[in-house]
Amino acid sequence: MIANKRKNKKRLFDIRFRKKGKQMSGPSITDLSSIKKALSHIDTISIMEEGFIAYSNGEVVVPPVGEMLFSDPPGDVHIKYGYIKHDDFYVIKIASGFYQNSQLGLPSSQGMMLLFNQKTGELQSILLDEGHLTDIRTAAAGAVVAKHLAPKLISGIGIIGTGTQARLQLEYLSKIITCKNVWVWGRNQKNVSKFVDHFSNTNLEINIASDIQEIGEYCNLIVTTTPSTSPLLKASYIKPGTHITAMGSDTSDKIELEPALLGKADLIISDSISQSETRGEIFQARKNNVPLDNKLVELGNTLSGKIPGRQDDQQITIADLTGVAVQDIQIAKAVFKQVKNENF
Amino acid sequence: MIANKRKNKKRLFDIRFRKKGKQMSGPSITDLSSIKKALSHIDTISIMEEGFIAYSNGEVVVPPVGEMLFSDPPGDVHIKYGYIKHDDFYVIKIASGFYQNSQLGLPSSQGMMLLFNQKTGELQSILLDEGHLTDIRTAAAGAVVAKHLAPKLISGIGIIGTGTQARLQLEYLSKIITCKNVWVWGRNQKNVSKFVDHFSNTNLEINIASDIQEIGEYCNLIVTTTPSTSPLLKASYIKPGTHITAMGSDTSDKIELEPALLGKADLIISDSISQSETRGEIFQARKNNVPLDNKLVELGNTLSGKIPGRQDDQQITIADLTGVAVQDIQIAKAVFKQVKNENF
Numbered sequence: 001m002i003a004n005k006r007k008n009k010k011r012l013f014d015i016r017f018r019k020k021g022k023q024m025s026g027p028s029i030t031d032l033s034s035i036k037k038a039l040s041h042i043d044t045i046s047i048m049e050e051g052f053i054a055y056s057n058g059e060v061v062v063p064p065v066g067e068m069l070f071s072d073p074p075g076d077v078h079i080k081y082g083y084i085k086h087d088d089f090y091v092i093k094i095a096s097g098f099y100q101n102s103q104l105g106l107p108s109s110q111g112m113m114l115l116f117n118q119k120t121g122e123l124q125s126i127l128l129d130e131g132h133l134t135d136i137r138t139a140a141a142g143a144v145v146a147k148h149l150a151p152k153l154i155s156g157i158g159i160i161g162t163g164t165q166a167r168l169q170l171e172y173l174s175k176i177i178t179c180k181n182v183w184v185w186g187r188n189q190k191n192v193s194k195f196v197d198h199f200s201n202t203n204l205e206i207n208i209a210s211d212i213q214e215i216g217e218y219c220n221l222i223v224t225t226t227p228s229t230s231p232l233l234k235a236s237y238i239k240p241g242t243h244i245t246a247m248g249s250d251t252s253d254k255i256e257l258e259p260a261l262l263g264k265a266d267l268i269i270s271d272s273i274s275q276s277e278t279r280g281e282i283f284q285a286r287k288n289n290v291p292l293d294n295k296l297v298e299l300g301n302t303l304s305g306k307i308p309g310r311q312d313d314q315q316i317t318i319a320d321l322t323g324v325a326v327q328d329i330q331i332a333k334a335v336f337k338q339v340k341n342e343n344f
Numbered sequence: 345m346i347a348n349k350r351k352n353k354k355r356l357f358d359i360r361f362r363k364k365g366k367q368m369s370g371p372s373i374t375d376l377s378s379i380k381k382a383l384s385h386i387d388t389i390s391i392m393e394e395g396f397i398a399y400s401n402g403e404v405v406v407p408p409v410g411e412m413l414f415s416d417p418p419g420d421v422h423i424k425y426g427y428i429k430h431d432d433f434y435v436i437k438i439a440s441g442f443y444q445n446s447q448l449g450l451p452s453s454q455g456m457m458l459l460f461n462q463k464t465g466e467l468q469s470i471l472l473d474e475g476h477l478t479d480i481r482t483a484a485a486g487a488v489v490a491k492h493l494a495p496k497l498i499s500g501i502g503i504i505g506t507g508t509q510a511r512l513q514l515e516y517l518s519k520i521i522t523c524k525n526v527w528v529w530g531r532n533q534k535n536v537s538k539f540v541d542h543f544s545n546t547n548l549e550i551n552i553a554s555d556i557q558e559i560g561e562y563c564n565l566i567v568t569t570t571p572s573t574s575p576l577l578k579a580s581y582i583k584p585g586t587h588i589t590a591m592g593s594d595t596s597d598k599i600e601l602e603p604a605l606l607g608k609a610d611l612i613i614s615d616s617i618s619q620s621e622t623r624g625e626i627f628q629a630r631k632n633n634v635p636l637d638n639k640l641v642e643l644g645n646t647l648s649g650k651i652p653g654r655q656d657d658q659q660i661t662i663a664d665l666t667g668v669a670v671q672d673i674q675i676a677k678a679v680f681k682q683v684k685n686e687n688f
Contacts, residue, residue, distance in 0.1 A: 027472070029373065066410045066423060068434060075465055079410060079423060079436065090412060092423065092438060094458070096465030110465040114438070121419055121440030121454035126470060128371070 027123040030339050035129050038338040044140035044331065045147065045176065049303050051084075051330035052144065052271065056300025059085050062325040073100040082325040083118055089336075090118045091329045095131060107131070113332040125336040133335065137327040139168035141271065142223055142245050145319040147176045148302060149269060149310050150221045150243040154179035158219030160212065160233065160256070161226040162186035162195040165247060169223045174204065183218050185209040187226075213237050224248050224256040235260040240314045246281045250322045257281045257318070259288035266315040268292055271299045272324045281320040371467040374683050379473050382682040388484035388675065389491065389520065393647050395428075395674035396488065396615065400644025403429050406669040417444040426669040427462055433680075434462045435673045439475060451475070457676040469680040477679065481671040483512035485615065486567055486589050489663040491520045492647060493613060493654050494565045494587040498523035502563030504556065504577065504600070505570040506530035506539040509591060513567045518548065527562050529553040531570075557581050568592050568600040579604040584658045590625045594666045601625045601662070603632035610659040612636055615643045616668045625664040 030038070054060055066079035075098035083090035095111040102108060111131035115124045127133065154177050159166050162184065170182065182204050186192040196206045209215050215222055216237030224233060226248045233244065235258050244265075248256045262268055262285035273296065276282035285292060299319070302309040310317050374382070398404055410423035419442035427434035439455040446452060455475035459468045471477065498521050503510050506528065514526060526548050530536040540550045553559050559566055560581030568577060570592045577588065579602050588609075592600045606612055606629035617640065620626035629636060643663070646653040654661050 026375075029470075031370075061412065063410060063412055066407060066425060068405065068407055068425060068427065070427075070434075070462060072430070073463055075463075077434065077460070077465065079425065081410060081412060081423065083412065083414075086416070090414075090421065094436060094460075096460070098463070098465045101464050104464065106464055106466070110460075110467065112467055116421070116438075116440070116454075118414060119417055119419075119442070120445050120448065120450055121421065121442045122450070123454065123456055123472070126373075128467070 027125055028336070028339060028343075029126045029128065030335065031128045032130050032132055034339065035127060035132060035335055038335045038342070039136060041338050042334045044136060044334070045143050045172070047330040047334050048137065048140045048144045048327060051326040052141075052300035052324075053304045054084050054300070055272065055324055055326040056298045056304065056306075060326045060329070061085065070098075073098060075099070080325050080328060082329060084326065084329060088118055089124065089329070089333055090116050091325075091332045092116070093134070093325070093328045093332075095134060113328060115332050115336050125332075125339075127332055127335055133331050134323075134328070135164055135168055137331045138165060138247060138321070138323060139172040140331075141321050141323075141327060142169045142247060143172040143176050144303070145245050145269065145299065145321065146173055146221060146243065149267075149317045149319060150177070151241050151310070151313040153313070154221045156181045156183055156219035156221070158182075158209070158215035158222035159184045159195075160186075160215060160222065160224040161248065162188070162191040163225060166195060166223075166225040167198055169225055169245075169247065170199070170204070173221070173223070174202070177221065179221070180204050181218075182206045183209045183215050185212050185215050216242070226256055227254055228256050229253050230255065231258040232256050233261060234258045235264045238264065238316060240316060243310070243317045243319070245319045245321065247321050249280045249284070249320070252279050252283060255281065255284045257284075259285040259290045262292060262318060263290040264316060265318045266295060267310060267317045268296050269299050269302060269309075269317065269319040270296060271319075271321045273298045275322045275324065276320060280322040281318070371469055372680070372683060372687075373470045373472065374679065375472045376474050376476055378683065379471060379476060379679055382679045382686070383480060385682050386678045388480060388678070389487050389516070391674040391678050392481065392484045392488045392671060395670040396485075396644040396668075397648045398428050398644070399616070399668055399670040400642045400648065400650075404670045404673070405429065414442075417442060419443070424669050424672060426673060428670065428673060432462055433468065433673070433677055434460050435669075435676045436460070437478070437669070437672045437676075439478060457672060459676050459680050469676075469683070471676055471679055477675050478667075478672070479508055479512055481675045482509060482591060482665070482667060483516040484675075485665050485667075485671060486513045486591060487516040487520050488647070489589050489613065489643065489665065490517055490565060490587065493611075493661045493663060494521070495585050495654070495657040497657070498565045500525045500527055500563035500565070502526075502553070502559035502566035503528045503539075504530075504559060504566065504568040505592065506532070506535040507569060510567075510569040511539060511542055513569055513589075513591065514543070514548070517565070517567070518546070521565065523565070524548050525562075526550045527553045527559050529556050529559050560586070570600055571598055572600050573597050574599065575602040576600050577605060578602045579608045582608065582660060584660060587654070587661045587663070589663045589665065591665050593624045593628070593664075596623050596627060599625065599628045601628075603629040603634045606636060606662060607634040608660060609662045610639060611654060611661045612640045613643050613646060613653075613661065613663040614640060615663075615665045617642045619666045619668065620664060624666040625662070
């Protein structure tokens with residue numbers, strides 16, 4: 001049982017587990033600061049690549065998402081779960097958004113991941129990540145896509161949006177792209193300044209774009225990270241030899257790319273073609289009768305080499321990422337293993 | 345982060361939570377032995393009554409159950425979740441069955457419950473109950489039903505089945521029924537002996553029934569607790585003035601009561617009429633064209649007094665319990681509050 005021993009800044013909880021059998025041991029419980037420490041030792045980009053390949057190979061079981069909605073105050077809870085066949089674990093992720101939390105000085109997003117033994121059902125680990133692992137796996141997916149689909153020479157990195165994900169996308173791109181010239185665009189100038197400040201001690205040169213068109217003009221690797229419900233990036237802004245990763249739209253009503261831009265692209269990558277039928281940029285383009293079928297490829301199939309990716313440095317490529325459960329499975333497993341290694 | 349400090353019988357885990365805001369505190373984590381201790385202070389029967397009333401009043405939100413199936417080794421995982429409207433919490437229960445676990449010296453059932461703040465989404469408590477709270481809430485529901493529907497004078501208590509739930513049903517009935525004469529029937533004589541031994545130091549007098557017919561002959565309060573897929577208790581065995589609680593059938597293929605017995609009954613109680621449409625004894629009787637509609641009542645509506653229960657001591661009453669999520673919500677809340685009270 002847990003005894004609340006101190007009421008000062010750091011709370012200490014004890015938990016004692018009974019030993020019930022030879023195989024039995026208690027689950028590990030890892031809080032956010034330890035998760036961040038573990039992440040610094042994990043090659044998140046490689047584990048995402050492996051996850052997307054497994055997913056496109058049909059090796060991942062992802063049942064329908066569970067959902068609970070609240071009205072007073074408004075909030076939503078999503079339960080995502082699944083496993084890779086013949087793997088050691090299954091993972092359940094619980095994530096919520098209560099948008100009036102800021103009035104209480106609390107983050108609106110709350111979240112945790114649970115890791116279980118796939119062969120016995122035993123709980124192995126509780127990752128109290130408060131939604132951070134979702135942010136990281138999403139950023140790492142952006143880096144995977146850029147690594148495999150961006151043109152060889154990047155003249156400028158364009159970031160549309162200024163939130164947590166915009167920041168993380170740029171941090172993860174910096175791990176794999178040598179280009180230091182960045183253009184950022186955001187609707188809110190205060191948030192744009194915060195974004196610029198965040199990178200002030202790095203070797204990145206952050207420029208503020210006066211409009212979105214400038215992003216298309218100066219950048220050939222562009223990431224969109226907003227919750228926009230009307231198109232931001234237009235087909236006419238984009239030059240040949242550009243790669244665009246659209247991270248923001250993950251529902252049926254969000255859209256960041258003008259549908260005609262998908263029509264103009266040479267290659268369109270989806271992290272999950274089945275999810276693209278009901279959400280994201282591909283869904284929006286299809287709704288607008290833009291034909292895509294001959295150029296639509298699932299990410300894992302490009303990564304595995306089954307289907308070619310970018311053919312030359314003049315192609316326009318677009319990746320539409322709506323987020324798949326295998327990313328959660330991969331990152332939860334990696335954090336668990338890292339924490340376990342540190343402790344034994 | 346968790347440091348595994350000792351490898352001997354009791355393992356000690358530490359967890360430190362960052363304090364992020366005035367309202368923020370870490371979740372409590374409670375293991376099975378502490379849950380059992382907390383339960384000894386909880387009036388489980390009353391909280392089940394309140395839960396069933398709220399459920400029948402339409403105050404409980406219960407989304408569809410999440411499910412994952414495994415084949416090598418065979419196993420299943422169920423995620424049940426829901427909340428009472430305008431309450432403080434929402435609850436997620438994860439329960440699994442891996443039936444080859446016994447070969448590893450592990451229980452086949454694994455389980456935990458998670459309690460969250462319904463107004464902010466914050467995780468409040470992790471109850472590592474290993475399935476025990478489900479057993480207890482199921483047993484407590486049996487006691488609720490007996491308290492409200494059994495005839496005034498109980499001549500004998502009949503228990504069909506000898507497993508954990510059979511034992512718990514009798515323990516919970518003992519809290520509210522003064523009758524000490526018990527008849528037990530089980531298919532496996534070794535398990536019957538174990539059941540008898542379990543109660544050897546109590547003031548209950550446990551008799552072994554040579555067949556199920558004897559249960560009907562000597563007992564006017566009967567509980568069935570088996571996973572049988574063919575009827576055990578026949579209409580012809582049952583005398584006027586008997587109450588039967590059928591706990592075992594919770595799927596579309598399990599059945600313990602002959603459909604004609606439901607036809608013979610004066611009153612049939614379901615814990616959830618909507619669940620009874622697809623599983624349990626009521627489902628089976630309807631499949632066999634036994635008309636029930638004029639005598640079928642939802643448990644919460646009897647408990648609240650909206651619809652009368654037993655009318656006299658000659659009626660035959662049947663309660664078909666398939667288990668509803670509000671029971672999990674009620675017991676998780678109660679354990680959390682009890683543990684919190686102990687600590688502050």
